[in-house]
Amino acid sequence: MNESSSELFFSSIGPLVQGAITGTIPLALASFAIGLVLALALALMRLSRRRWISSIARVYISIVRGTPLLVQLYVIFYGLPSLGIVLDYWPSAIIAFSINVGGYAAEVIRAAILSVPKGQWEAAYMVGMSRSRTLSRIILPQAARVSVPPLSNTFISLVKDTSLASLVLVTELFREAEQIAAFSQEFMLIYLEAALVYWVICLVLSTGQGFLEKRLDRYVAR
Amino acid sequence: MSPVDPPVTPPVFLPATPPTDAAALLTVRGLQKSFGTTRVLESIDLTVNRGTVLALIGPSGSGKTTILRCLNGLDLADGGTIDVADYPTVSFDAVPGKKQLTTLRDRSAMVFQHYNLFPHKTVLENVIEGPVIVQKRNRAEVTAEALALLDRVGLTEKKDSYPFELSGGQQQRVGIVRALALRPQLLLFDEPTSALDPELVGDVLRLIKELATEGWTMVIVTHELEFAREVATEIAFVDGGLIVEHGAPKEVLRNPREDRTRQFLHRLLFPF
Numbered sequence A: 001m002n003e004s005s006s007e008l009f010f011s012s013i014g015p016l017v018q019g020a021i022t023g024t025i026p027l028a029l030a031s032f033a034i035g036l037v038l039a040l041a042l043a044l045m046r047l048s049r050r051r052w053i054s055s056i057a058r059v060y061i062s063i064v065r066g067t068p069l070l071v072q073l074y075v076i077f078y079g080l081p082s083l084g085i086v087l088d089y090w091p092s093a094i095i096a097f098s099i100n101v102g103g104y105a106a107e108v109i110r111a112a113i114l115s116v117p118k119g120q121w122e123a124a125y126m127v128g129m130s131r132s133r134t135l136s137r138i139i140l141p142q143a144a145r146v147s148v149p150p151l152s153n154t155f156i157s158l159v160k161d162t163s164l165a166s167l168v169l170v171t172e173l174f175r176e177a178e179q180i181a182a183f184s185q186e187f188m189l190i191y192l193e194a195a196l197v198y199w200v201i202c203l204v205l206s207t208g209q210g211f212l213e214k215r216l217d218r219y220v221a222r
Numbered sequence B: 001m002s003p004v005d006p007p008v009t010p011p012v013f014l015p016a017t018p019p020t021d022a023a024a025l026l027t028v029r030g031l032q033k034s035f036g037t038t039r040v041l042e043s044i045d046l047t048v049n050r051g052t053v054l055a056l057i058g059p060s061g062s063g064k065t066t067i068l069r070c071l072n073g074l075d076l077a078d079g080g081t082i083d084v085a086d087y088p089t090v091s092f093d094a095v096p097g098k099k100q101l102t103t104l105r106d107r108s109a110m111v112f113q114h115y116n117l118f119p120h121k122t123v124l125e126n127v128i129e130g131p132v133i134v135q136k137r138n139r140a141e142v143t144a145e146a147l148a149l150l151d152r153v154g155l156t157e158k159k160d161s162y163p164f165e166l167s168g169g170q171q172q173r174v175g176i177v178r179a180l181a182l183r184p185q186l187l188l189f190d191e192p193t194s195a196l197d198p199e200l201v202g203d204v205l206r207l208i209k210e211l212a213t214e215g216w217t218m219v220i221v222t223h224e225l226e227f228a229r230e231v232a233t234e235i236a237f238v239d240g241g242l243i244v245e246h247g248a249p250k251e252v253l254r255n256p257r258e259d260r261t262r263q264f265l266h267r268l269l270f271p272f
């Protein structure tokens, strides 16, 4: 690295980290939060005894998982305006990522709910609980523990996937990198630097996942 | 969430005072249950008086567990009626409403073969969950009662432990306390000791025996004939979804009237 490259490297850290803090991270957090709510609803729909309800959820999940995220993003971003729905960059991006995360996380949550032994439902019914109360007090807390590792993976993927939002002009880490790279013509250096920032974020998240698992493990035998 | 009228409250000198007065507590008529095309309960007729300890014995797959589950509303019978205490008869000839199932669950409490404690709740939380959350009773009062019950089964120091920290025998005693805390009229046990290591069986059987002498009405599915003989006031032999024989332990175990009972007992006593 010659002097001017290293200077560029250090002077770029600021904008990249800022892109992460004001773009990547809030985009990922908002999409994940909304996506989780959606996923829980879809998972419960999938488990419904009513055929048509579970079919709707199944079709939704199948479409989300069977089409590229980039295409979903474009459909929301360029497709909705043609229907007369014009949204700002940010809301469009959040909607697209939420829809996507909802589809993936739904299957995780469904599997986690199914992994709770049948005896837990029965014990809850025995003490007099309704189905919804059994879910909220007995089943979901146990399912939460099971779904932390796969949901953490979903979240980490999401953080990386938000780089696609640069294609629909949302200012986040990667779009910042593109602009610096185009301006300085130091593509290799800047893109590697962007990769480094993503990597650091994911390392922090994995560590957080470890802590969370440990906390939720307090009632599980090892 | 249907409002729950708490079971007839036993006198205040709780814990664990069984409701008393004579006459039939449970009457089952023509109870039928199929899973798909398999008929599991042909037609069960059963009367259990207050204070009776009824042991259900019978070969594997004969429908014993299914009877208990139907009594507790965990399985929906397809026909017949169940009457618990002075509450309206629950009929299964049409699909019973939620409210009727709630009635069944309110009157009876079940102790499971594999305990089925809530693993994410402490021992105390397991016990008070039903009374506080479902029956909406006063938390402090329920907690005091739960602690007294735990004390009685020797688990006071374990009140803040999680189920995984307990032995099987301790878990099952918590299971029994959880059932008692619901203040049921009828206690249902499904092979309460069959998942336990042999050296842990004794504690649990002793507790059930104590409850029997206190006058609790209980239906116990068991393979322990010795225990049934000692604790039960009545024994019913179940085979092929029918109650083949029902009577005093001595009669059923020593002088069975039915061939099927005799063969079953013979096979249990002389397995080889």
Ligand SMILES: Nc1ncnc2c1ncn2[C@@H]1O[C@H](COP(=O)(O)OP(=O)(O)OP(=O)(O)O)[C@@H](O)[C@H]1O
Residues within 6 Å of the ligand: B035, B040, B058, B059, B060, B061, B062, B063, B064, B065, B066, B067
């Ligand atoms: N949910 C179910 N679906 C299908 N078949 C079932 C179901 N539950 C029980 N059965 C069947 O019903 C029959 C009676 O089962 P049940 O568990 O009542 O027998 P049991 O007398 O308790 O036997 P064991 O002594 O082995 O516990 C068995 O043939 C069993 O396979």
Ligand SMILES: [Mg+2]
Residues within 6 Å of the ligand: B064, B065, B066, B190
């Ligand atoms: Mg059984």
